[in-house]
Amino acid sequence: MSEQRKTVAIIGAGIAGLTAALSLSLAANQAEQSLDIEIFEKAEVANEEGAGLQLSPNATHILQKLGLLDELLACAGQPQNIIMADGRTGQQIADIPLGDYAQTRYGAPYIVVHRGDLHRILLAKATQQTNINIYFGHELANLVQQDAKYKCEFNYLGKAINKQADLYIAADGVWSQCKSQLGLDARNLAVYSGHMAWRGLVDDTQLVEKFQNSTHVWLGNKAHVVLYPISGGKQLNLVAFTEGVFKQKSWALDADISELKTHLTGWNEDIEALLDAAGQMKIWPLCAGAPEYQTAHDNILFIGDAAHPTLPYQAQGAAMAVEDAACLANLLYAGAEDWHHWADEILPLKLRVYEASRHDRVTKTQQTALQNARIFHLSAPISWARDLYLKFLSRFARKSLLSRLDWLYSKRYDNF
Numbered sequence: 259m260s261e262q263r264k265t266v267a268i269i270g271a272g273i274a275g276l277t278a279a280l281s282l283s284l285a286a287n288q289a290e291q292s293l294d295i296e297i298f299e300k301a302e303v304a305n306e307e308g309a310g311l312q313l314s315p316n317a318t319h320i321l322q323k324l325g326l327l328d329e330l331l332a333c334a335g336q337p338q339n340i341i342m343a344d345g346r347t348g349q350q351i352a353d354i355p356l357g358d359y360a361q362t363r364y365g366a367p368y369i370v371v372h373r374g375d376l377h378r379i380l381l382a383k384a385t386q387q388t389n390i391n392i393y394f395g396h397e398l399a400n401l402v403q404q405d406a407k408y409k410c411e412f413n414y415l416g417k418a419i420n421k422q423a424d425l426y427i428a429a430d431g432v433w434s435q436c437k438s439q440l441g442l443d444a445r446n447l448a449v450y451s452g453h454m455a456w457r458g459l460v461d462d463t464q465l466v467e468k469f470q471n472s473t474h475v476w477l478g479n480k481a482h483v484v485l486y487p488i489s490g491g492k493q494l495n496l497v498a499f500t501e502g503v504f505k506q507k508s509w510a511l512d513a514d515i516s517e518l519k520t521h522l523t524g525w526n527e528d529i530e531a532l533l534d535a536a537g538q539m540k541i542w543p544l545c546a547g548a549p550e551y552q553t554a555h556d557n558i559l560f561i562g563d564a565a566h567p568t569l570p571y572q573a574q575g576a577a578m579a580v581e582d583a584a585c586l587a588n589l590l591y592a593g594a595e596d597w598h599h600w601a602d603e604i605l606p607l608k609l610r611v612y613e614a615s616r617h618d619r620v621t622k623t624q625q626t627a628l629q630n631a632r633i634f635h636l637s638a639p640i641s642w643a644r645d646l647y648l649k650f651l652s653r654f655a656r657k658s659l660l661s662r663l664d665w666l667y668s669k670r671y672d673n674f
């Protein structure tokens with residue numbers, strides 16, 4: 259092992275923070291470099307809240323590299339296709355291949371999983387690593403600038419804890435405290451998109467059986483509904499997306515189901531049955547970031563939603579967080595003289611290289627999600643043209659509905 263022992267402090271033990279810790283730990287071990295990783299999480303205990311997440315092959319390749327895929331597959335769903343249908347009539351519009359076809363095309367599966375399961379598996383693996391320490395109940399309180407560098411101060415039970423590290427990774431999510439502390443301008447902060455997500459879980463055995471094999475997407479005027487199996491096929495993840503006023507910042511605000519039903523009046527009977535079976539749904543305001551974001555500041559790097567909040571309409575929020583982590587590990591441990599990357603004058607440059615190498619891809623993903631939002635929520639008569647086009651492709655060029663996303667799903671970051 260090298261004598262050049264380095265320290266990374268990660269703010270936030272969410273999907274991005276934990277994946278970054280695991281990727282850096284593995285890359286450093288493989289390069290025979292010494293690295294200490296400390297994660298500071300404001301929640302008192304592991305936050306396994308949430309509902310479903312989609313993980314496309316660009317992310318599952320990385321999770322496989324981290325040795326987590328088998329465990330994930332045991333509690334994930336692997337839909338065979340995405341069936342798009344009209345929200346009102348229930349009539350099928352498109353059938354996009356996934357399942358075995360996606361696995362063969364990209365060399366890794368497209369899976370759907372409960373966020374709590376992914377989080378639990380990442381956390382368990384991180385806890386097993388001797389060079390990773392996780393501190394719960396530690397909330398970022400201050401970023402203090404010293405010369406050209408920053409250092410972090412955390413609040414733990416009312417006490418200030420100072421943390422010196424060679425590199426700080428801000429993985430503190432869409433409402434990033436770290437970003438506000440840096441006083442970044444409006445371009446860099448997440449803003450409410452005008453869209454709300456209503457999340458619920460369906461346990462009803464008949465419905466679970468009926469919708470077991472596919473991801474379903476129902477489209478309508480200013481709204482759409484997504485459904486897929488999670489928890490090893492025992493539950494369905496139901497999310498309705500609507501346009502409307504801002505509720506408070508939260509992942510877990512109780513939803514008023516009668517309000518949701520007014521958005522979906524006249525939709526087909528499957529939707530009604532699913533809403534009735536979903537029990538207490540949660541409401542979540544969707545935020546998006548401006549395309550001109552900045553991720554690197556001297557010795558601080560933003561990753562995941564803290565760097566680039568993305569609308570979930572291309573299902574890439576978690577996948578981009580996982581990619582960020584692997585990309586960083588690649589960058590810091592590529593080449594023979596690895597520890598040079600950490601030298602005072604080199605690290606800020608390395609972080610800029612990271613930023614440049616992620617910018618276009620992340621921006622394109624954000625824009626694709628925005629474009630989907632517009633296409634999914636079209637009203638008649640333009641929606642009729644959309645439906646005709648999708649029906650035509652499903653019939654005569656079905657595979658192109660997936661291959662148009664090759665740029666997204668075939669990208670590999672798992673070579674660290």
Ligand SMILES: Cc1cc2nc3c(=O)[nH]c(=O)nc-3n(C[C@H](O)[C@H](O)[C@H](O)COP(=O)(O)OP(=O)(O)OC[C@H]3O[C@@H](n4cnc5c(N)ncnc54)[C@H](O)[C@@H]3O)c2cc1C
Nearest residue numbers: 270272273274300308309397398430431435562563575576
């Ligand atoms: C409770 C919760 C439920 C979610 N549910 C869903 C869902 O059902 N479906 C979906 O698609 N996406 C969900 N998401 C979002 C999804 O996890 C992210 O979009 C994606 O995985 C990117 O992850 P991230 O690590 O960047 O952010 P997150 O997963 O949001 O993680 C950020 C972490 O930083 C911590 N943190 C925040 N501020 C501070 C601070 N000041 N100091 C220290 N720690 C801090 C948070 O507690 C959290 O653990 C949820 C996120 C959370 C936190």
